[in-house]
Amino acid sequence: MEPVTHFYPLGAGWIEVIAGCMFSGKTEELIRRLKRAIIAKQKVKIFKPKIDTRYSETEIVSHNEQSLPSILIDKAEDILELAGDAQVIGIDEAQFFDLKLVDVCNKLADEGKRVIVAGLDQDYRGEPFEPIPQLLATAEFITKTLAICVVCGNIADRTQRKIVSHERVLVGASDSYEARCRKCHYIPD
Numbered sequence: 001m002e003p004v005t006h007f008y009p010l011g012a013g014w015i016e017v018i019a020g021c022m023f024s025g026k027t028e029e030l031i032r033r034l035k036r037a038i039i040a041k042q043k044v045k046i047f048k049p050k051i052d053t054r055y056s057e058t059e060i061v062s063h064n065e066q067s068l069p070s071i072l073i074d075k076a077e078d079i080l081e082l083a084g085d086a087q088v089i090g091i092d093e094a095q096f097f098d099l100k101l102v103d104v105c106n107k108l109a110d111e112g113k114r115v116i117v118a119g120l121d122q123d124y125r126g127e128p129f130e131p132i133p134q135l136l137a138t139a140e141f142i143t144k145t146l147a148i149c150v151v152c153g154n155i156a157d158r159t160q161r162k163i164v165s166h167e168r169v170l171v172g173a174s175d176s177y178e179a180r181c182r183k184c185h186y187i188p189d
């Protein structure tokens, strides 16, 4: 559900975080909110980290093939230079940025912008995936998205890595990951 933001005075900024496991609909929900802002004729800019060229270099793309144009950036601070007069800032795959993203989002919100951030709250081991926990602590609005466990059909809030790798960051989709519930998820050796 979109946050009830109409109580906010005109020109006030805030942060919305959409967090959850892979395949839970984070990008879908981000796109839905951004499309509504575009319909409202607000100036929208969308960013994602350079590392995420999984489906496209020029768009944010959901697993069910919805997309919106986006700007590929190296580091969180780039958003401050590129935001310009945008009223709404969308950021996808936020788990790939470092903790500076928290300050960046707060600066943008302090300037009166609506900042909508989507990212993984847990890594493949089920550990908090920085900077999402820190963003959740500072955001005005939080949405936790859930997927369906591919093993038992329960609601899923964890991501199972299917291939052997001990790196925290490993870009991939259904080739290397699946959604699982707390009962069916395990920490790989």
Ligand SMILES: Nc1ncnc2c1ncn2[C@@H]1O[C@H](COP(=O)(O)OP(=O)(O)O)[C@@H](O)[C@H]1O
Pocket (backbone or CB within 6 Å): 020, 021, 022, 023, 024, 025, 026, 027, 028, 029, 061, 062, 063, 064, 145, 146, 147, 148, 149, 150, 179
């Ligand atoms: N196990 C699953 N549970 C729910 N949706 C899934 C699952 N596997 C694939 N999907 C698809 O993924 C879509 C969500 O994609 P997306 O918004 O990109 O998720 P996220 O950004 O959270 O990874 C769903 O609408 C559905 O079509």
Ligand SMILES: Cc1cn([C@H]2C[C@H](O)[C@@H](COP(=O)(O)O)O2)c(=O)[nH]c1=O
Pocket (backbone or CB within 6 Å): 021, 022, 023, 026, 027, 054, 093, 119, 120, 122, 123, 124, 125, 159, 168, 169, 170, 171, 172, 173, 177
């Ligand atoms: C669990 C986990 C995931 N990743 C990577 C895999 C994907 O490239 C993204 C998540 O994409 P989505 O839009 O949420 O489907 O993150 C990772 O690098 N490390 C992990 O532990």
Ligand SMILES: [Zn+2]
Pocket (backbone or CB within 6 Å): 149, 150, 151, 152, 153, 154, 180, 181, 182, 183, 184, 185
């Ligand atoms: Zn399960």
